[in-house]
Amino acid sequence: QPLNTWTTEEIKNAVASHVMTTWSPCKAKNDLPIITHSSHIYLYDSDGNEYIDWTSQAVCTNSGHSLSQHVKTAINDQVDNLHFVYGGIAMTEIRARLSSLISELLPGDLVGCLFPSSGSEANEAAITMARRYSGRPKILSFYRSYHGGTKNSLSATGDFRRHYQQGSADFVKAFNFTPNFFEHAGADEDERVRSALLMLEEQIISENPESIASIVVESIPGSAGVLTMPLAYMQGVRAICDKYGILLHIDEVMCGFGRTGEMWGFQTYPGVLPDIVTSAKGLSSSVAPISFVAVNERMMEFFEDNAPGWGSTFQGHPVAMAAAYANLTEMLTTNLVGHVQSVAPAFYEHMRHCAEVHPSIKGFRALGLYGALDIATPDGEQPHEVHEARTAATNKYFEATRQNGLLGLFRPPHIHIAPPLIISEEEIQEGFDRQHRALSVLDEELGF
Numbered sequence: 001q002p003l004n005t006w007t008t009e010e011i012k013n014a015v016a017s018h019v020m021t022t023w024s025p026c027k028a029k030n031d032l033p034i035i036t037h038s039s040h041i042y043l044y045d046s047d048g049n050e051y052i053d054w055t056s057q058a059v060c061t062n063s064g065h066s067l068s069q070h071v072k073t074a075i076n077d078q079v080d081n082l083h084f085v086y087g088g089i090a091m092t093e094i095r096a097r098l099s100s101l102i103s104e105l106l107p108g109d110l111v112g113c114l115f116p117s118s119g120s121e122a123n124e125a126a127i128t129m130a131r132r133y134s135g136r137p138k139i140l141s142f143y144r145s146y147h148g149g150t151k152n153s154l155s156a157t158g159d160f161r162r163h164y165q166q167g168s169a170d171f172v173k174a175f176n177f178t179p180n181f182f183e184h185a186g187a188d189e190d191e192r193v194r195s196a197l198l199m200l201e202e203q204i205i206s207e208n209p210e211s212i213a214s215i216v217v218e219s220i221p222g223s224a225g226v227l228t229m230p231l232a233y234m235q236g237v238r239a240i241c242d243k244y245g246i247l248l249h250i251d252e253v254m255c256g257f258g259r260t261g262e263m264w265g266f267q268t269y270p271g272v273l274p275d276i277v278t279s280a281k282g283l284s285s286s287v288a289p290i291s292f293v294a295v296n297e298r299m300m301e302f303f304e305d306n307a308p309g310w311g312s313t314f315q316g317h318p319v320a321m322a323a324a325y326a327n328l329t330e331m332l333t334t335n336l337v338g339h340v341q342s343v344a345p346a347f348y349e350h351m352r353h354c355a356e357v358h359p360s361i362k363g364f365r366a367l368g369l370y371g372a373l374d375i376a377t378p379d380g381e382q383p384h385e386v387h388e389a390r391t392a393a394t395n396k397y398f399e400a401t402r403q404n405g406l407l408g409l410f411r412p413p414h415i416h417i418a419p420p421l422i423i424s425e426e427e428i429q430e431g432f433d434r435q436h437r438a439l440s441v442l443d444e445e446l447g448f
């Protein structure tokens with residue numbers, strides 16, 4: 001039978017019997033809408049419902065759902081000419097071109113590129129390379145972070161630590177500077193940053209700085225709630241790395257490629273340059289699974305004579321690289337990052353308004369088209385800011401988002417909002433109209 005001929009009933013039965021899910025108990029799959037087609041920022045399900053793609057799926061469909069002729073042609077041409085060679089035994093023009101383009105787009109001396117298939121794999125590869133380059137075993141990362149679901153990337157992750165510990169050796173966790181870090185102490189931000197950096201340095205000294213290969217940090221921790229850090233904090237992290245010869249690995253998997261209104265999230269911190277960058281998602285806008293690792297000149301030179309020591313069959317996949325190259329060149333010619341800057345003030349204002357009018361929202365952060373609302377509780381109790389299981393009330397809210405035509409991630413106590421970067425101001429307004437209706441349900445369910 002050709003595709004698109006099964007009835008909804010047939011699809012549901014097969015899903016119930018055979019499909020498995022990832023981070024939630026598998027029966028959750030039976031409540032998911034069956035998406036049949038998509039266009040621009042909209043998705044449509046088998047019952048005829050329309051949804052706005054309110055978090056760009058997993059913050060990855062940055063260029064939206066209508067592929068341009070430029071992208072389709074690039075993919076088709078690559079499939080026609082050469083759909084696959086294994087990157088370990090053959091080189092291709094598309095690999096040379098994409099590596100050059102990424103190096104041009106990155107500031108500083110980030111010159112060497114590798115193309116795994118996912119953000120997790122990119123971090124896996126980068127962690128291996130940092131260890132081999134430095135000859136040091138330990139990786140220091142932060143509690144408020146998500147770096148992936150494979151062994152080392154999950155070991156570096158803080159977000160799901162309570163639920164999915166990998167137990168790998170030589171991963172050290174530190175507290176990153178979050179917006180409310182030691183706020184209760186009444187000190188101003190400069191002083192709080194100084195304290196956070198002193199704590200970090202003391203931890204590094206206690207661990208033995210010469211045992212630490214890299215500090216891995218999301219420039220703006222995304223899953224953890226879009227946590228922008230002060231410039232002085234990131235400058236301090238860079239300075240600590242320099243002082244102790246530790247590599248700074250910035251994970252741009254979620255916020256790279258324009259999400260924040262700059263090409264890279266780390267441009268939020270002018271002058272703070274990484275030694276290693278990993279990214280994925282927006283690279284191909286999810287048309288094909290592809291990520292990258294870029295390393296600085298010194299590492300590149302080292303690996304000319306030493307194997308990086310990570311690999312997979314599909315790294316450097318020609319079709320995925322063609323999709324990424326076409327998506328990137330289109331992003332540049334249409335100035336998509338400039339568009340994000342132009343709609344960002346309206347987006348910010350809508351986020352601020354949500355926090356102002358809904359008692360169920362106690363705070364927010366927004367940068368570019370990257371935002372998070374924080375859910376409050378009526379008795380004033382501060383819920384843990386780390387991811388929590390859903391409750392009856394937050395489940396009702398989640399249902400209300402779907403009923404009001406929004407499809408997105410939901411990880412209480414944060415409500416992530418990160419629509420495709422092509423969204424217009426009018427569509428942002430339309431999305432927030434729907435968001436307000438869903439938040440009214442949350443206000444009521446939480447007893448405000």
Ligand code: PLP
Nearest residue numbers: 118119120146147148253254280
């Ligand atoms: N790093 C960050 C910052 C992410 O947000 C994610 C995924 O959300 C990953 C790594 C893992 O990427 P992937 O899911 O493509 O393996």
